Amino acid sequence: MSLGWLGGPNVAGQETGDGRPAVAWAIVIHGGAGGTAERLSEERRAAKLAGLRQVLEQGAARLSAGGEALDVVEHVVKLLEDDPQFNAGRGAVTTSDGRFELDAAIMDGRQRACGAVAGVQTVRNPIELARRVMERTPHVLLIGSGADQFAKEQQVTLVPQEYFAVPGINVPLPNSQSQLLHDRLEYYGTVGCVVRDTRGNLAAATSTGGLPGKRWGRIGDAPIIGAGTFADNESCAVSCTGVGEEFIRRAVAHEISAQLKYGGRSLEEAVRDVVHQQLPAKSGAVIAVDHAGRIAIDRNTVGLAWGAADSQGRNEVGL
16 A cells, blocks of 8 residues: 555655755654554553654754754654654564564765664664764774774663563564565564655654564665665665564665656656555555655555654644
8 A cells, every 4th residue: 555645645755936846855664564453451552652653742843943864864763762652672572582673774865875783682673883984994884893892982871681671562572484574564663764854955864673582693785785775866875674684685675766857757656666565464654755745655465554744734643
C-alpha cells in the first residue's frame, strides 16, 4: 500500500512563479514495518502514535526554524532511539543469545558524505556515533569492538547492556532459526528519518537493533549505505525498514535514487516499483523525500509506523 498521497494530493513538487519549489521543508519518519496495528493493545497503539507525533513535531519545528537537514535527522533518530517502543537504542530486540547489537547510518545529501556503525553494544545513541564516523574519520563504517572503542575515544554516552532491555517489549527469543522472523506478526521497529531543509539540502538517517532473534554478528541494511540509507541532493533521501537481507540484495535505497537520477521517474513511481515489483512480499517499507520536497511512503507489509510533515501544512502519523 502506498501512503505518499494520504490526506490529499501531494503538491510538494509544484513550483511558484519564480521557479522555486512550493515546499520550503519536508520531513518523514518511520518506526518500523510489520504486522497489523490491531494486534497491539489500545494502550500501546496510543503510545506509539503519541511517540511518533511528538518526534515528528520536534523535527518539523527545527526545520521551520531553519535547522539543517543533517542536524534534524540526527536529532529525530536520537529521540526514536531513546523511545523504548521502537527497535533502536533502548527497546531494541536481542540476538538469539540475548545480547544487543545495534546498527545505524547517516548521510548528507550535499556531497554524499556518510558514516555508519554496526554491532555496537555499549552506545546509547548509535546514530550519534555514526555521525562521528562521518565527520571525524576517513572511514564510512566501523563495526563491533572497534566501533565501541571509537565511542569511548569520542566520549559519546556509553551504557551497560541492561540499559537497552525493557521488560515486556524486547523479550529474548529462543535460539531457533524458525523463530527468526516472528512470522512477521509484529513491527520490526527499525527507525529512520529523511528530510529536505529550507536550503534544499537532503539527509537520511536509520537506526536499528536488527531482526529479532538474529544470529550474533548479523548486520542488516540500516548501516549499509545504498541499501537501507541513502541521500543525494540531486535525487532523494531514503530510509528503509524490514528484512535487511532483501534490501541489501537489491541496493534498495540507491535503486530509488538511480531511478530518479537516470531513469526519469518520479519519487512515487520509483518507490512503488521497488517496494512492489522488486522486493518480496511482506519484506518491508520505504520512506523518501526528493529534492523538491515531494514525499513518498510505501510498504508491502500490513503495517508501518510512520509520520510526515511539510511547510504546506501536512502533519500526520499512522500505523
